[in-house]
Amino acid sequence: MNLQTFYSSVGGNYDGIIRQLKTEERITKYLRMFLADPSFSQLTDSFSAQDCATAFRAAHTLKGVCLNLGIADLQFSASQLTENLRKGSFDADSAGLLDKVRSDYDTVISLLKELFD
C-alpha cells in the first residue's frame, strides 16, 4: 500500500493532492492526524443522542477535512449527509446517509491502518 493506491481506493486523485500539498511527507502527516480526528465519532454519537445540530456540525467538519485531504468518496457522502441535516432535523433519509458515511469512513480507516503499518 502506498499513497497512490490509497488515493485511488478512496475515489481520490493522487496527482491532485500532491500538487496541492507538495510533498508526500506533508500528506502523510495530515492522514495520520485524520486517524485521530474526532468528527466521525461525534457524528455517530450525536445520531444516538438525536442531536441534529451537533450531527450537522460534525458532518460538516468531516466533509471539510476530506475536502482538504482529497478523500473524495467520504467527502461526497459526508457532504450529502451535511445537506440532509442542514434544516436542523433528522428525516427518513438521514440514517441511510449516515450508513454510507460509515462504510466510506471504515474503508478509509482500514486503508490508512494498512498504509501506516
Added chain:
Amino acid sequence: MEQLIEKKDEKPRILIVDDSEINQQMLNDIVSSQYEVDFADNGRIAIDKVTSHSADYYSLMMLDLNMPELGGFDVLGALRTNDLLDHLPIVVISSETDDAQIEKAYTLGAMDFISKPYNDNIVLKRISNILALFAKTRKLEDLVVRQFYDKEKNNQFMINVLANAVEFRNGESADHIIHIRAFTAIILHALREIAPQYNFDSDTISEIVNASSLHDLGKISIPSEILNKPGKFTDDEFKTMKEHSAIGAGILEKSEGFKTSSFLRTSWDICRWHHERWNGTGYPDGLKGDEIPISAQVVALADCYDALISRRTYKDPYPHDVAIKMILNGECGLFNPVLMEVLKKVEPDLRNGFDKKLLRSLEIEEINESAREVLNSL
C-alpha cells in the same frame, strides 16, 4: 503623537479559529513561515483572545464557520458589535458550499472567503493583499489624524496665548487657565457618564474645554486698578467688574465668522453666562436653570472651585475639602443639582486636577477621538 503610529518590527500575527486540529495544522503549515500564529478552538475562545489583547495584537483572523460553542457567524456579529472589525480583517475559511451562508459571512463583515481545499500560494497571496490594504488605509488615517492634530494644536496655542494675556493682566497665573480647562474636562466627562441627557461627543467636549480658556476675555477692558485691587470692591467697582462677562461676549460677537462658528458661539455662551446661577441670582442676565447653557454652567462651577482654592489679592486659598463643602452648601450661589452630583463624584479627580500630565493626556485623547470621528463619518 508618537503613540498614534505603532511601529511593528515583529511578524504580523494571525489568529486561526477552527475546531478541527487537522485544519488548524494545515493552515499553520501554510502561513507560519511568514506570520506569527495563534489558535482558538471555537468562537468563544476567539472572542476572548481578541478582546483580551490590544486592538493591533492580531493582524488578521482566519475563521471557520461551523464550530461548537460559538460559530463563525457569532464571532463576526460579536466583533462587529464591539467595533473591532475596523481593525481586524476576517477571512472566512470553510468548506461551505451554500451561497447563502457565504453571502451571510460577507454581510456580517468578513473581508474574504477562502474555500477548501487550500492552495498554499493563493491563501498567502490573499492574506498579504488584505494586510497591505489594511496597512495602507491605516497609514492614510494616521496622516489625516496627524494633520488634524497639528491644526487643532495650533488653534489651541492661539487660544491659550490670548487667554493667558487676559489672565496675566488680571494678576492671575497661567495656571488658572490650565485649571479651568482641566476642571471643565473632568466635569464634562463625569457629566456625560452620569447624566444620559448630556451625551456630548468628544468634539463637543474639546470645544467647550477650549472655549473655557476664554471665559474671562472681557476682563481685558476692565481698568487694571479695579482688576487688581486688593480688598473689597465698592458697589460701583463691582458693577464695573461684572461687566466683563457681557464685554467678553461682545468681543466675540464682533469676531469674523461668529455667526457660523460653533466654537465662537460656545465661547460666547461661556463668556456671557459663566456668572449666572441656577436660581437666577447670577449676572448679567439673571438666567435660571436650564436657560443657562450647560457649557456655561460647567465653566461657572470650574471657575468657582478654582477661585476658592487659589490665592487672590484679597484672599488666602481654601483647602480642597473646604472649597467642595462651600460649593455644596451653596455658599458660591446655586448650581444645577446634577452638577452637584458630578462634583461629589469627581471630587478626588479635582484634587489631582493640577496634574498637567493628566490634562495633556485628556486633550490628546480628545483630539485623536475627534479626528477618528471625522474619519469614520466620511
